[in-house]
Amino acid sequence: MRYILMSHVDESALAGIAPEKFQATMERFVTFTQALAESGVLRGAEQLQPADTATTVRNRQGEVLLTDGPYAELTESFGGFWIVEATDLDTALKHAADCPAADFGSVEVRPLTELG
Incomplete structure (x- = not known):
């Protein structure tokens, strides 16, 4: 099963x-x-630009409304993700740990729904 590991970080703490x-x-x-890739479990990963670059x-x-920045004021913002193949949730949680x-933030782990 594939899981997404979502990094949530306090950008102000990193800046300091x-x-x-x-x-x-x-x-x-x-x-x-690199360790995830070398172990053969990595299916994708990306780092996001800082939250203040979001729209x-x-x-x-019937109207499209655009707002600069993230949807909500949060202490931690979504900073990036890894998609991993894992035999079970416990294995995915080990990768997250x-x-x-x-x-210095948190890693949210969710199973992905297989499409198609």
Whole structure:
């Protein structure tokens, strides 16, 4: 079964750390992603631009409404994701626990619905 591991991070906390610690954290994300790929479970991964680059789209009464920024004010924002193949939820949760985002934010794990 495929699972999505969604990274939720506090961008302001990351912005406040020393440049060398920030670089080391980013390298941990690369190492984590490479380990998933090398183990053969990685099916896709992407890092998102900061939340303030988002545009939210709503359709209301025949009108398209656009709002700059994310939908809601949150302490943590969606920062990226990994799609992994795992035999069960426990295995997917183990991958999530290894993700650096779990150290300073959270990693949400959800099974994906197979389409078609």
